[in-house]
Amino acid sequence: MTAAADPAQELARGADPRSRRTGGDVAVDISHLTYDYARAGVRALDDVSVQIRAGEIVGVVGQNGSGKTTLTKHLNGLLKPTSGRVAVAGVDTAGKRVQELAAYVGYVFQNPNHQLFASSVEVDLGFGPRNLGVPEDEIAERVEQAIAFFGLEAVRGQHPYRISFPMRKLVGIAAIYTMRPAIFVLDEPSTGQDHITTRKINELIGRLREEGSTVICVSHDMQLLADVADRLLVMWNGRLIADRPPRDVFADRDVMAQTKLEPPQVTEISLRLRSRTGALPALAVPELAATLEHALARPASGGS
Amino acid sequence: MQGVAVPVSMVAGNSFIHRLNPIAKLVWVLAVLVISFATRNPLFLIALSIVGLGLVTMAGIWRQFSRVMLILLPVATSLIVFQSVAPAFPQPWTPIATIGPFTIYQEGIYSGLSLLARATSMTIFALVMIMTTHPSDLFTSLSRLHVPYVLNFMLAMTLQLIPVLQREIGVVMSAQKSRGMKSTGFGAVIPSFVPVFAGAIERVQQLSISLESRAFGSSGHKTSYRQVAVRPVDWVVGIAGFAFLAVCIAVFLNTGALDMSRTLIFPPALAIVLVAAAAVLFVGFIASAIWVVIRA
Amino acid sequence: MPSERAPIIEFDRVSFQYAASDAYALQDISLTIDEGEYVAILGLNGAGKTTLELCINGIIPNMVMGDLEGEVRVAGVDATDTPVREMAKTVGIVFDNPEFQMSQMTVAEEVALGLENLGVPYEEMRGRIADALAMVDLVGFDERMPLALSGGQQQRLAIAAVLAMRPRILVMDEPTSNLDPIGKQEVFEIAARLNRDNGMTVVMAEHEVEVMARYADRVIVLDGGRIVANGTPREVFAQRELLERIGLRPPQATELALWLRDGGAGWTDLLPVTADDAVTALETRLAGVAR
Numbered sequence: 001m002t003a004a005a006d007p008a009q010e011l012a013r014g015a016d017p018r019s020r021r022t023g024g025d026v027a028v029d030i031s032h033l034t035y036d037y038a039r040a041g042v043r044a045l046d047d048v049s050v051q052i053r054a055g056e057i058v059g060v061v062g063q064n065g066s067g068k069t070t071l072t073k074h075l076n077g078l079l080k081p082t083s084g085r086v087a088v089a090g091v092d093t094a095g096k097r098v099q100e101l102a103a104y105v106g107y108v109f110q111n112p113n114h115q116l117f118a119s120s121v122e123v124d125l126g127f128g129p130r131n132l133g134v135p136e137d138e139i140a141e142r143v144e145q146a147i148a149f150f151g152l153e154a155v156r157g158q159h160p161y162r163i164s165f166p167m168r169k170l171v172g173i174a175a176i177y178t179m180r181p182a183i184f185v186l187d188e189p190s191t192g193q194d195h196i197t198t199r200k201i202n203e204l205i206g207r208l209r210e211e212g213s214t215v216i217c218v219s220h221d222m223q224l225l226a227d228v229a230d231r232l233l234v235m236w237n238g239r240l241i242a243d244r245p246p247r248d249v250f251a252d253r254d255v256m257a258q259t260k261l262e263p264p265q266v267t268e269i270s271l272r273l274r275s276r277t278g279a280l281p282a283l284a285v286p287e288l289a290a291t292l293e294h295a296l297a298r299p300a301s302g303g304s
Numbered sequence: 305m306q307g308v309a310v311p312v313s314m315v316a317g318n319s320f321i322h323r324l325n326p327i328a329k330l331v332w333v334l335a336v337l338v339i340s341f342a343t344r345n346p347l348f349l350i351a352l353s354i355v356g357l358g359l360v361t362m363a364g365i366w367r368q369f370s371r372v373m374l375i376l377l378p379v380a381t382s383l384i385v386f387q388s389v390a391p392a393f394p395q396p397w398t399p400i401a402t403i404g405p406f407t408i409y410q411e412g413i414y415s416g417l418s419l420l421a422r423a424t425s426m427t428i429f430a431l432v433m434i435m436t437t438h439p440s441d442l443f444t445s446l447s448r449l450h451v452p453y454v455l456n457f458m459l460a461m462t463l464q465l466i467p468v469l470q471r472e473i474g475v476v477m478s479a480q481k482s483r484g485m486k487s488t489g490f491g492a493v494i495p496s497f498v499p500v501f502a503g504a505i506e507r508v509q510q511l512s513i514s515l516e517s518r519a520f521g522s523s524g525h526k527t528s529y530r531q532v533a534v535r536p537v538d539w540v541v542g543i544a545g546f547a548f549l550a551v552c553i554a555v556f557l558n559t560g561a562l563d564m565s566r567t568l569i570f571p572p573a574l575a576i577v578l579v580a581a582a583a584v585l586f587v588g589f590i591a592s593a594i595w596v597v598i599r600a
Numbered sequence: 601m602p603s604e605r606a607p608i609i610e611f612d613r614v615s616f617q618y619a620a621s622d623a624y625a626l627q628d629i630s631l632t633i634d635e636g637e638y639v640a641i642l643g644l645n646g647a648g649k650t651t652l653e654l655c656i657n658g659i660i661p662n663m664v665m666g667d668l669e670g671e672v673r674v675a676g677v678d679a680t681d682t683p684v685r686e687m688a689k690t691v692g693i694v695f696d697n698p699e700f701q702m703s704q705m706t707v708a709e710e711v712a713l714g715l716e717n718l719g720v721p722y723e724e725m726r727g728r729i730a731d732a733l734a735m736v737d738l739v740g741f742d743e744r745m746p747l748a749l750s751g752g753q754q755q756r757l758a759i760a761a762v763l764a765m766r767p768r769i770l771v772m773d774e775p776t777s778n779l780d781p782i783g784k785q786e787v788f789e790i791a792a793r794l795n796r797d798n799g800m801t802v803v804m805a806e807h808e809v810e811v812m813a814r815y816a817d818r819v820i821v822l823d824g825g826r827i828v829a830n831g832t833p834r835e836v837f838a839q840r841e842l843l844e845r846i847g848l849r850p851p852q853a854t855e856l857a858l859w860l861r862d863g864g865a866g867w868t869d870l871l872p873v874t875a876d877d878a879v880t881a882l883e884t885r886l887a888g889v890a891r
Contacts, residue, residue, distance in 0.1 A: 064750065064780040078478050098481040107482040113506070114472075114479040117498035127495070131484030161502055166645050175483065192696065192777030194644040194807055196847035220781055223852075260782050265810045265852040265875050272879045276886040285852055289859035292882065296865045296889055440705045461703060468699075468747060510700040513654075516663050517693045518714035518761060522685035525719040529712035529729075 024054030026090075027183055027214040028075060033084035035070055044070040046238040047084070052216065054182065057209055059225035059246065060218045062235030062259055068218045071235065072185045075216065076105040089182055103132055106181030110188040112172030116160035121152060121171050124160055128179040142178040149207070150174040151200075166197035173204065183214045190221045202227055223264040226250070226283040234259060251281045315435045321363040325538035326442040327449065329433040331545035336429040339552045340422045345562035346414070349421030356428030365435045372431060378589035380420050384582040387416030388575070401572040408579055413570050439463055444530040453526065465504070472500050605634035608769060608801055609656060614670035615825075616651055616660060625651040627825040629670070633803065633818075635768065638795045640812035640833075641805040643822035644847050649805035652822065653771045656803065657691035658684050675768060688714060692762025696774040698754035701761070702746035707738065710746050710757055714765045732764035736790055752783025759790060769801040770794060777807065784808075788815065813837060813851040813873035821848065833873045853878035 028051065035045040045067050052058050060068045073079040074086045077093045077100075086093045089104045106128075109115055118124040125143045134142070147156055150170045155163045160171055169189070176184065186205075190198040198221070205228045208215050219225055225232060225246055232249045234242035242255045249255060250263035251271060262268070263281075270282040270291070277295050282288035321329070336356075340349060360369050391397055391412035398410040443456050476499045485495055515521070556562065570578070609632070616626040626648050633639050641649045654660040658679040661668040672679040675690045695701055704710040711729045720728065733739055736756035741749075746757055755775055762770065772791065776784040792815050794800040806812050812819060812833070819836040821829035823846040829836045837843070837850035840858050849855065853872045861867035872878035 063782050064752075073478075076482055078482065098478075099484050099486060102482055102484040105482075107479075109475070109479045109482070113503055114476050114499050115483065117480075117495045117502075127485075128483040131486070164646060179484065192774065192807070194847065195849050196644055220784075260785075262781060266856060268875050269853060269856065269878050269882070272875070273882055273886065276883065285855045285859055289856055289863060289865075292856075292860060292886075293863050293865045295886060296860075438705070440709055457703075460705070464703070464705070464747065507700050510695060510697060511703060513659055513663065514693075514695055514701040514758075515703060515713070516684050517657055517659060517688060517691075518765065519685040519688040519717035520713065522683065522717055524685065524717075526716050527719050527721060527725065529709055529716055529722070529725055531722065 024056070024212075024214075026051050027054040027056070027088065028052040028216070029085075029087040030071075030074070031085050033071075033074060033081050033086055035074070035079060036082045044238050045074075048238075048240045049084075050233060050240060050243055052214060054214050055209070055212050057205060057215045057217070057228050057230050059229035059232045060216060060235060061220070061222070061225065061232055061249075061261060063261075066235040066259070067238040068235050069187065070238075071233075072107070072187065072216060072218055075183065075185055076107045077101045078107070099131070102128070102179065102181070104181055105183045105185060106176035106179050107185045108173050108176050108187060108189065110191065112160075112165075112168045115172050115175060116168065119159060120157050121160055121163070122147075122156045124171065125175050125178050128175055132179060139178070142180070146174040146178045149177065150204070166193055166200075169193065169197065170200065170204075173201075181213075183216065184208060186215065186217045186219075188219055188221075189217065190219065190224050198224060222246075222250075222262065222267075226264050226267065234261075247281055247283060250283075313435075314438055315363075315365045315368050317364055317436065319363045319436070321359060321432065322436045324436075324541060325532065325534055326433075326437045326445040327534075328538045328542040328545070329437060330442070330445075331542045332548075333429045333433050335545045335549035337426055338549060340426050342553060342556050343561045344415070344418040344422075345564050346417045346421045346568070347564070348562055349418065349425050352425040353421065353428055356425060356432065359432045360428065363432060363436050365432070368435060369431055373427070376423075376427065378586060378593075380423065381582040381586040381589070383420050383423070384413075384416040385579060385586055387419060388412035388579045391415045392419070400570060401576050403576060403580070408572075408575050410570060410575075413575050413578065414564070414568060440530050441532050444528050445532050447528065448532070454521070457520075465507075468507075469500060469504060472503055473497075476500050476503075605636055607632045608635040608675055609633040609803070610671075610673040611652075611655070612671040612673075614655065614668070614672055616655065616669075617667045618651075619665035619667075621666075624825050625666075626655070629825075629827055631820065631827060631830065633801060635801055636795070636799045638792070638802040638815055638817045639804070640816035640819045641803065641822060642807075642809065642812065642819060642848060643805075647822040647846075648825040649822055650773050651825075653693065653773050653803060653805060655679065656769065656771050657693055658682055658687045659693075685717065688765055688767070689718065690767055691769045691771060692759075692765060692767035693771040694755070694758045694762060694773065694775050696777050698751050698758055698778060699747065701758040702754060704746060706742065707733070707744050707746055707749075707757055708742040711761050711764045714761060718765065728764045728766070732760040735763055735794070736760045737786070750783070751779050752786055755779060755783065755787050756790065759787070763794075767800075769803065772802070772804045772806075774805050774807065784811075791815070809837070809849065810851045810853070810874075813854070821846070834871055837873055838871050857881070 031049045033045055033048045034043070036043050048071060060072060062068050070079060074081065074093065075088055077096050077098045080094060088101065091104065093101060116124050118127060122143055125146050126139045129139045129142055147153055150173070152171060152174060155167055160168055163171070173186070173189065189201045202224055205215055205217065217225065217229065229246050231243060232246050233240055234249055234255055236259050241258065242249055242252065250267045256263065264283070266285050266288050267281050267283060270279065270288045274281065277291055279291045282291060336352065339352070343349065360366055388408045389406045389412060391409050393411040393415045397412065399407045400410050401408045439460060443460050447453055447456050473496065477496055480495045485492055611629045611631045614626055614629040615624055617624050629652065641652065643649050651660065654664060655672050656674055656679065660666065661680055662684050668680060674687065679687060702710060704713060708729055711732050712725055715725045715728060733741060736759050738753065738756055738760060746754060749757065770791065776787050779787065788811055791802050791804060795802045804812070816833055818831065819829070819833050820827055821836060828846060829839060829842060837854040840850060843849055850858070851873055853875050856878060857867050857871050869881045872881055
């Protein structure tokens with residue numbers, strides 16, 4: 001009710017060309033989703049409505065406890081709505097088990113240690129498709145593709161617990177990749193990772209986009225989301241308070257102050273220089289550098 | 305984002321039992337433990353249990369107490385069912401009734417009932433202690449009695465790890481179901497438990513480095529933050545516990561542990577009703593447990 | 601940095617090899633950290649950050665098996681040959697996973713643990729616990745259960761648990777990598793406050809270069825167990841090629857200035873390492889152009 005009628009949100013949807021960039025089918029359709037943790041007596045989600053189209057890359061942001069994970073856990077049926085409706089790939093999750101939805105939605109948990117168990121990376125990569133009943137020869141093929149796609153050749157025979165943590169994180173994503181879901185949910189893919197691993201994950205999301213996958217990425221890493229996301233869903237206190245492209249969200253001082261989120265540093269700098277450059281907030285360093293080179297070379301028209 | 309809930313934890317309160325020194329309570333728990341193992345007399349054990357329930361009332365913990373007892377009910381019913389057809393009792397057995405292929409033995413009923421009464425009396429006293437004592441007070445008191453610090457610490461850690469492991473199992477099960485794992489059957493065991501154990505090992509390794517960095521495991525003089533008072537009444541209750549134990553043991557030694565296996569005779573009808581009711585309850589519990597697992 | 605500061609941590613040609621490994625985790629590390637300094641340690645996972653930090657309080661080699669060469673002197677004593685119990689009075693260490701540092705039933709007892717181990721008398725203990733909890737903004741949390749706190753609160757508790765032991769050096773190993781933005785900010789602010797107001801030496805391993813550029817007096821970069829850069833944030837972050845080669849990046853503010861310097865616009869000012877630096881410098885230049 002409130003989310004759909006939120007004027008700021010309506011405005012944002014209309015004004016934003018990037019969220020309609022892809023004309024794909026509706027991949028995720030959430031309407032009036034409310035969820036209560038009955039035992040704790042806590043309303044974790046309060047009337048959330050959102051649509052995600054096939055091929056979109058969507059970031060979910062907010063502090064811990066704001067409802068991000070509660071929202072994404074509805075996408076593969078780990079949680080079922082207290083009220084409202086969640087449909088993925090046209091299927092209502094209400095009557096479906098997690099194992100059935102696994103064919104549509106690949107959920108990558110934050111900590112790969114919670115997922116991986118097998119005696120070798122290769123075996124672990126085959127676990128998901130085997131559960132889905134994929135024929136053995138196709139499983140072998142998918143495992144080979146995943147090893148190539150994620151660069152796991154060197155560790156394919158090793159025990160998942162014996163490889164480095166960043167590598168394990170990639171294996172965790174690869175183990176979902178072999179299930180070929182149309183929709184990926186990534187929970188904090190870059191948390192605690194160094195720059196190289198974050199860059200790899202960034203590239204990986206780009207390649208998933210090229211393959212036409214829908215990616216929903218829960219993250220505190222604003223630089224990552226600035227790079228990859230078409231839209232950000234901003235969660236606060238169980239409510240969806242903004243659903244706009246990263247550029248607009250970062251520029252919205254009210255939303256940023258309310259949620260205590262901070263934009264990437266380059267975006268912050270561009271926002272503080274905005275009165276002088278007159279340019280849109282930048283999401284990446286080269287972008288702002290280009291704007292500034294332009295502004296410094298030729299005097300801007302007026303001061304406003 | 306679920307909180308950590310300890311399944312059997314202290315219930316806040318200020319009753320006489322709450323205020324009693326943990327060691328005095330521990331004496332009684334241990335005394336009841338020894339006594340319960342020393343006799344098979346169901347009447348005596350039932351009487352002991354009733355006294356225990358009196359303490360539950362005194363402590364005002366009925367609601368939380370009964371919730372835990374309910375969880376233990378399947379164990380209790382299984383004792384009666386299995387014992388009555390296959391008594392843990394020296395042969396010969398006296399058959400008193402038959403249901404289909406099963407023969408119910410007099411010794412089985414006696415053995416089942418006494419085992420049940422034994423388990424009940426011990427559990428009641430143990431629960432009263434656990435639910436009225438802050439674990440830290442217990443551990444502090446134990447270290448006063450020169451129970452080794454490390455042993456004490458391991459006990460405390462184990463108690464803490466139970467809810468954490470429960471939560472971890474939940475997360476891992478969710479992760480594996482998200483990978484299409486069927487949640488029942490033997491095939492689910494390794495994917496569900498390997499990550500939990502690996503995680504527990506990692507936790508213990510990192511915790512031990514963190515603790516060592518805080519001078520844990522050093523051999524010097526230690527002090528204690530929690531101060532547990534020892535009042536005269538604690539001495540009285542504690543000594544009374546020892547006295548009760550001594551009296552009971554003396555009585556058992558003189559009476560053959562109040563054996564009633566030959567005198568407490570069950571009429572066949574009563575025996576059948578008892579076993580059938582227990583069986584129905586037991587099967588019902590197992591069925592509902594399976595139902596819960598399948599639905600998950 | 602005032603020059604009268606005395607060295608408190610000295611590594612002299614330190615190398616370390618874990619028992620189960622055939623590669624060096626640290627190679628020929630020589631470094632001096634003065635009392636009151638805030639030092640950031642950067643590097644990829646596996647570069648040796650944690651290993652270096654564990655040498656400071658003697659966990660390596662006293663508790664972790666391996667071969668250590670060279671000398672580590674901390675606050676005047678040989679850290680390799682002093683019981684960890686003694687070192688705990690000088691060096692407090694906080695790790696990345698807050699939950700893996702919690703062991704007690706209540707917050708107050710978690711803080712008390714180290715004091716009990718040191719044999720601090722009860723009355724003094726109470727005061728120290730209250731002080732430590734106040735320093736990390738956890739006043740009134742005494743009877744709460746550590747495992748039921750949020751990640752940020754747990755990490756602050758972990759800090760309090762070492763602060764109560766009154767260390768002169770606070771070593772932190774990626775303390776915010778498991779926290780949300782609010783939790784990160786709180787932990788960074790507490791560390792900065794302890795350094796600024798209490799003169800505590802802070803050694804912090806982190807991936808967040810923007811934050812380290814803001815708080816650290818000095819940045820040390822590790823790669824493959826060796827120190828490859830050691831200087832002020834400005835000195836270190838200017839070395840873009842070096843950072844790139846080992847898989848790190850400078851803060852975006854510095855990157856922006858480097859981009860402008862190499863492009864047509866030029867950059868003659870000091871390199872900025874924080875957003876404030878960059879905005880100030882750029883505003884001046886933009887104002888100049890507009891005029």
